[in-house]
Amino acid sequence: EDQVTQSPEALRLQEGESSSLNCSYTVSGLRGLFWYRQDPGKGPEFLFTLYSAGEEKEKERLKATLTKKESFLHITAPKPEDSATYLCAVQAPDTGFQKLVFGTGTRLLVSP
């Protein structure tokens, strides 16, 4: 049973072409939804944590939003250095309090 599904699997954008990545989840009693960035050969880098529906957080060209069923990572006017895999993860009582359940990620490629 999939608990975290990310789409699309891969996304190719031109520099400056804004878009959104989706993370849908099926856990109940969400305690937190996490976004990470992962570059090839490196560990995930923390971006955001969202705790309740309606919450939004921003960092440079990235904005994360949360509803009761999904989260979006909006990328505004991306640059080539934004190319990476973006991972979404959830923390919920039925997954274990100190356990993150990750999606498979969205591979983003931004071309100059």
Next chain:
Amino acid sequence: GAGVSQSPRYKVAKRGQDVALRCDPISGHVSLFWYQQALGQGPEFLTYFQNEAQLDKSGLPSDRFFAERPEGSVSTLKIQRTQQEDSAVYLCASSLGGLTEAFFGQGTRLTVV
């Protein structure tokens, strides 16, 4: 240190060998996590420590996997009698408490041949 440090970065083991993977968390971080990441997949939880106490080991795939953190700082993940399916990147993460802003290391890539 400045970040979570894992060693070795790469490990090639013959099937049946035992391996030990080391994690040096950020100084003062209470929580420590181990994850396994297969190629093209998201990380999967293995185990969690709060200081020296292993509070959750529900993700360890088999009894060949063992983790310890005896003094509440450095942790070691040991895999006995390695199998090909153990080939993956093993990630360690630490945080001041719980899952709030957990910092990951660069991982150890284990290849079992």
